[in-house]
Amino acid sequence: MKGKITAILCLMMLSPILLALTHPVNAPNGNHYAWVDPDYVGYDPYYDAEITGYLEETNWDLTLSWTNWGGDPINISAIRLWFDWGKNYTYSFASPMQIMPGITQIFNIYNMTPPVEEAPERWGPHYYDIWIDHVNDTTQPYGELSPIYFSWGFDFVALSQDHLDCLNYMLKEELVELFFFSNITEVQVLAGKAWYEFELGGAIYEGGDFSEASAHLEAADQYVDDALDAWNEKGSAMEDANLANANAQANYYNGQGVYYNALGEASKTNAYGWLLFGLGWVFIGLGILVY
Structure with a gap:
């Protein structure tokens, strides 16, 4: 102070x-x-x-x-x-x-x-x-x-307006740390730029040059907004791709299930046929013996 x-x-x-x-x-x-x-x-x-x-x-x-x-x-x-x-x-x-x-x-x-x-x-x-x-x-x-x-x-x-702007811009600074947990490269790059501008603008702000500080903090604020947009856009695209892949896998396994169910039914039908065929020969054999 x-x-x-x-x-x-x-x-x-x-x-x-x-x-x-x-x-x-x-x-x-x-x-x-x-x-x-x-x-x-x-x-x-x-x-x-x-x-x-x-x-x-x-x-x-x-x-x-x-x-x-x-x-x-x-x-x-x-x-x-x-x-x-x-x-x-x-x-x-x-x-x-x-x-x-x-x-x-x-x-x-x-x-x-x-x-x-x-x-x-x-x-x-x-x-x-x-x-x-x-x-x-x-x-x-x-x-x-x-x-x-x-x-x-x-x-x-x-x-002053510059002083008030600086205070409002700095409210977003805590978001930068959250961006580094993103697995989207563009978001991490924007987070790095925002962090640099926040650090530089904050140092100038504490020196009392609110006009110069406001310019850097405004740039940081824009990088934060861009990072949020990139995370929303690319994160949503990744979620859509993952969902499509999950649906494709589900459809594949559902198809496999239908195939094996049909194969099982065919095997049961085939088994019944062989059973009846065997019983037919048994009855023929019994007929020959009686005759």
């Missing part, structure tokens, strides 16, 4: 957030949050860490639930996210929302993922805090109270 630059100055920049509310529900617990429909979630070898990634200049989406465990109503005036690139994303209600004791409120928050120039990939994964602002009344004039600290995270990444 590359060095992380920590932002120490919090710029109090208000940015409108579209925020949708569901109906409040009673719940035994609260204070949960999750990123919704990220473009990538999982291990990233560049950071050697698990990440939640959104493509730059597309919407990120966060859902959270908060329960008022206190004995008094809480008047929520805003939901606020602060990211370590020094920016607050804040939604302020037109009038404070009163949450009664024991009630859980669910919030769905989304906003635009900044470009990587603003939230550099080399800094990531990014740190963030989630705050709930509240006031002492629901009608003006009201005074601000100390914000409620909701939670924090250290997994957010704004992804």
Whole structure:
């Protein structure tokens, strides 16, 4: 993982957030949050860490639930996210929302993922805090109270298109090992080419040159697709040939069975004929003796 630059100055920049509310529900617990429909979630070898990634200049989406465990109503005036690139994303209600004791409120928050120039990939994964602002009344004039600290995270990444492409291409890398078990020469050759491009692209990727890495990993991805096509085409042809051979052998042995069955029946008929012929001579002999 590359060095992380920590932002120490919090710029109090208000940015409108579209925020949708569901109906409040009673719940035994609260204070949960999750990123919704990220473009990538999982291990990233560049950071050697698990990440939640959104493509730059597309919407990120966060859902959270908060329960008022206190004995008094809480008047929520805003939901606020602060990211370590020094920016607050804040939604302020037109009038404070009163949450009664024991009630859980669910919030769905989304906003635009900044470009990587603003939230550099080399800094990531990014740190963030989630705050709930509240006031002492629901009608003006009201005074601000100390914000409620909701939670924090250290997994957010704004992804360039090349970075995201690399992550998606690398998902196929494990298929290469499977190809070496194929008995089809073309598949094994394509697997070797794919392995080389994955190794080269992966090394460049870990160095942070996502554009150059993407070109090699895209080539590896194409070799994997070609290997799958070759395995499907030639493997199916081999299966068809083996099936035809098996059917031919079955037909041959069935024919042999019919032949030997017919031969057996003929032998039985012949044996009966000789038996009757022998009995005829016996009766003739007996007739001569009696005469």
